[in-house]
Amino acid sequence: MSRKKSQKSKGNSSPASCSIPPPKENSKVGNDSHTNGMVMSGRPSLSNSGEFYDISFKVMLVGDSGVGKTCLLVRFKDGAFLAGSFISTVGIDFRNKVLNVDGVKVKLQIWDTAGQERFRSVTHAYYRDAHALLLLYDVTNKTSFDNIQAWLTEIHEYAQKDVVIMLLGNKVMLTVGSVCSQEYGVPFMETSAKNGLNVELAFTAIAKELKHRSLKTPNEPKFKLHDYVKKEVKGSGCCKS
Ligand SMILES: Nc1nc2c(ncn2[C@@H]2O[C@H](COP(=O)(O)OP(=O)(O)OP(=O)(O)O)[C@@H](O)[C@H]2O)c(=O)[nH]1
Numbered sequence: 519m520s521r522k523k524s525q526k527s528k529g530n531s532s533p534a535s536c537s538i539p540p541p542k543e544n545s546k547v548g549n550d551s552h553t554n555g556m557v558m559s560g561r562p563s564l565s566n567s568g569e570f571y572d573i574s575f576k577v578m579l580v581g582d583s584g585v586g587k588t589c590l591l592v593r594f595k596d597g598a599f600l601a602g603s604f605i606s607t608v609g610i611d612f613r614n615k616v617l618n619v620d621g622v623k624v625k626l627q628i629w630d631t632a633g634q635e636r637f638r639s640v641t642h643a644y645y646r647d648a649h650a651l652l653l654l655y656d657v658t659n660k661t662s663f664d665n666i667q668a669w670l671t672e673i674h675e676y677a678q679k680d681v682v683i684m685l686l687g688n689k690v691m692l693t694v695g696s697v698c699s700q701e702y703g704v705p706f707m708e709t710s711a712k713n714g715l716n717v718e719l720a721f722t723a724i725a726k727e728l729k730h731r732s733l734k735t736p737n738e739p740k741f742k743l744h745d746y747v748k749k750e751v752k753g754s755g756c757c758k759s
């Protein structure tokens with residue numbers, strides 16, 4: 519994963535080089551990427567990591583620098599926490615994970631973006647291919663919370679209209695007061711990349727929603743993301759309704 523030592527943002531600093539260039543119009547990034555989430559052959563496909571999957575989706579992690587996007591992805595993918603000094607992501611990078619959702623193998627191609635302002639144009643180029651967006655803020659950092667509206671505006675400008683959005687208040691410590699919200703009309707949960715709280719759930723909920731949208735099985739009850747999240751979420755409950 520492309521990461522570099524954190525630098526204090528100087529506002530007008532020149533753009534650093536990116537690990538992966540932005541995609542060209544209609545291009546597919548990676549050997550096993552799919553733009554519409556469906557694998558059309560009817561047979562399972564093999565991902566780069568050697569795992570079979572039935573359907574594939576792109577999920578993007580976005581939010582201010584330092585809110586914990588990379589740590590959340592590492593927690594989900596490897597079950598570990600990246601402790602130590604903060605290494606800010608440069609550009610954009612992705613990792614795949616295949617989940618079993620009700621007997622269907624769903625591959626999530628998870629794009630970890632750089633939160634720093636100077637990489638914003640790189641991130642914009644990826645929005646249009648995303649099927650879902652996990653928008654993070656840091657519950658201990660009010661500025662990152664205040665910036666949520668700006669992120670949502672950006673998402674609505676660059677992403678597909680039907681993109682699945684979920685808001686995550688990361689770095690939850692159950693003993694500390696948190697900035698939390700469900701006022702944005704998108705599903706919300708508290709997470710901790712450090713102790714793993716709700717991390718698996720956040721990605722599973724997204725995978726379930728995308729799978730249900732893609733494979734509409736007759737007689738299967740409609741999946742409601744909001745309800746699922748409300749039912750399954752763990753935590754202090756300050757943001758549960
Ligand atoms: N206490 C606590 N610290 C966390 C948690 N998640 C991330 N951190 C810390 O927050 C800092 C930033 O985490 P990153 O995952 O690198 O942040 P990022 O959002 O990827 O930042 P950019 O790559 O710059 O956009 C690191 O020092 C992490 O150790 C968490 O859940 N709890």
Ligand SMILES: [Mg+2]
Nearest residue numbers: 587588606607
């Ligand atoms: Mg990062």
